[in-house]
Amino acid sequence: MLQYPTWKKVLVLLICLAGIVFTLPNGFYGRVEQANDARAALEAGAAPTSEMTAALEGWPGFLPATLVNLGLDLRGGAHVLVEVQVEDVYAERLEALWPEVRDALRDLRGQVGTIRRVETTPGELRVRIGEQAAMNAAVDAVYGLTQPVATLTGAGARDYEVRADGDELVVTLSEAEKTATDNRTMEQSLEIIRRRVDETGTREPTIQRQGEDRILVQVPGLGSAEELLAIIGQTAKLTFHAVEQVTGEADAQTTGGNLLFPAMDQEGVYYILERRPVVSGEQLVDAQPGFDQNGRPAVTFRFNPAGGRAFGNFTAENIGQPFAIVLDEQVISAPVIQSHIPGGSGIITGNFSLEESTRLAILLRAGALPAEIQVLEQRTIGPELGQDSIDAGRIASLVAFVAVMVYMALSYGLFGLFANLALILNVALIFALLAIIGATLTLPGIAGIVLTIGMAVDANVLIFERIREELKNSRGPARAIQLGYEKAFSAIVDANITTFIAAVILFAIGSGPVRGFSITLGLGIMTSLFTALMVTRLFVSMWFDARRPKTIEV
Known part of the structure; x- marks a missing residue:
């Protein structure tokens, strides 16, 4: 009698x-997907x-x-290639530096005289001083605001370059800092786009950097590229400002910057606001779609402690x-503001x-893109094309499946039928x-x-051939079967391990479709070993x- 403990039989079954x-839902893909969407x-x-009820x-x-999850080539979806305008961040950095430069020069007003910012091209901050003779002192004061660049490529460099141009002091980003800023901008853009797409519940998007300033986004199952751009293309920069005046003039004059x-939502209505925001979107920690007191869609939000304190203090001081x-x-x-809003x-x-409140909540949670993006390429892959791929893949799989099963049944009889049943379970496990x-x-x-379908029976072929050899050596049926499994074990494991190593390497260095191939190959190897060594033996x-039986034929 073959040795196969009861606990092992139960575990395998x-x-x-x-x-x-767990494979069953995939046989009713559309129905299950609709049910999942309704529950969500x-x-x-x-x-x-x-x-939803239906x-x-x-x-x-x-x-x-x-x-x-079905990939873009099977399910259809949206493909977008965008370029991040990294130069936009340079101007924002210099704009943020201006108050510090102004304060540093004010401390030297007795030497430098008047201080006036000069309008100039993007990428430069120019400040005109009244006393040109004090320019060196002004340059030294502003240079003291610079910091070392946190990058190996710019070791020893400072983040800003400060120089004199006549009676004007000029501040620009150094080349090392531009490189570091570009990398930070791209990393932040990648993360924000990933968070925005993930918030929609989309299954397995592809979001990756291409080149120095481009990002590729592929989202299976999305209706169109325009829908994808509506999600990732907005900057979603949220700020809260004190209102100075409401006007109907689009060219109304403003004072004090x-x-x-x-x-x-109100055509012809304009607001004059204080430039400095009370709270900004960077201090937002959560935003969710909801409803107001009248049952209309709205968005609820929550700030971090620092933002909450600033927002609470502002509302307390500006009731009405x-x-x-x-x-x-x-x-x-x-x-x-009707009352103090703490918390x-x-x-x-x-x-x-x-839908708009849900999308706004997604954009606010994901944060603002650090720079504008420009669309270089957009494609919508229709579900019909994906269905053609699925149909072709289904035909190829069925042909391979039937051919292998017929071969095993004709070559090994009843044992071949056991291998075929294990093959069906193998695909289900994958x-x-x-x-x-x-x-x-x-x-x-x-x-x-x-490929796995063909490889799955390879182990069974080795086992069955070993059993035949043992039967030829006048072994009894039970002993021949046991020795067949034992002697074929090392060859089966060695062959599958080498193939599995190749699958791991493909997954590690590949991307996109190559990874898809390596994943199914690797999983197929593991399930094939299990079904060949455990299921068919059971x-x-x-x-x-x-x-x-007293005698057997293999």
Whole structure:
């Protein structure tokens, strides 16, 4: 009798059953996807509809609902290549430096005389002083504001260069600091775009840097490239300002450097605001779609402790006064402060639809892009093209599957049927693992599955051939089967380990479709080892225990 402990039989059967259960939702992909979307909408606070109810009834909640992510080439979606305008950050850095330069020169007013900022081209900060003879002292004072560049390429360099040009002091970013700023800008842009896309619940997007200032974004399942750009293309810069005046003139004069911004939802209404914001979006820690007291869509927000204190102090000191909530240089709301608002939380109201409030909350949570982005390329891959790829992959898989099963049945008889049943379970386990770990299935990934189908029976072929050799050596059936598995074990493991190493290398150095292929190949190797060494042996053992044959044919 073959040695196969009861606990091991139970464990193998439970693993196979789990694989079938977790693979099952992928056989009803559209139905499960609709049910998942309906549940997500309800959890987000959306009002139930008949369509949601029908979707939920289409797939019971007690069943697993984890799906295999389909890549862009299978599901269709949006492809966008953008260029980050990193030069925009240079001007912002110099603008932020101006108050420090002004204060440093004011301390030397007795020497430098008058101080006046000169309008100039972007990338330069020019300050004219009254006493040109004191220019060296002015340069030294401003140079004292500079800091070493935190980059290996600029070791020993300072972040700003300060020089004299007649009676004007000129401040620019150093080349080392520009390089460091470019890298920081790209890293921040990548992270913010990733957070914005992830907030939409999109499955397995591809977001990666290309070259020095470009970012590639591919999102499977999204309706169009325009929809993707609507998510990632806005700067979503949120600030809160004190209101100086409301006017109907688009060219109204401002004083003291105040700002003039239009109202988002009121045509012909403009607000004159204090330039310095009370609180900025960088101090925002959370934003969620919700509803106001009248049941209209709105956005609730919450600041960090520092922002909460500033917001609380401002509202306490300005009760009865309006304050403006500004998003991307448009006033989206200008409520009157009714009372002190402690705790740093509040609500943004406006003429929002539920979709607009949800998108605004996403943009605010993700933060502002550090620089504008320019679209270089955009494509929408329709689901029909993806369906063609799925159909072609399905045909290839079925042909390979049937061919292998027919060969095994004809070559090894009953043992070949055991191998075929294990092969079916092998494919189920692959899809179950893909769903559980959240991997993305691409067209090369389907190729990896087809390759796995052929490799999966390779181990069984080695085992069955070993069993034949032992039978020829006059071994009894039980002993021949046991020796067949034992002697083929090392060859099977060695062959699969070498292939698995190749899959790991492909995953480590590859990207996109190459990774998709390596993932399915690696998972297929693991499931093939399990089904060949454990599942087929279980079937043979159970059959042998039940029949106790005196002779066998393999």
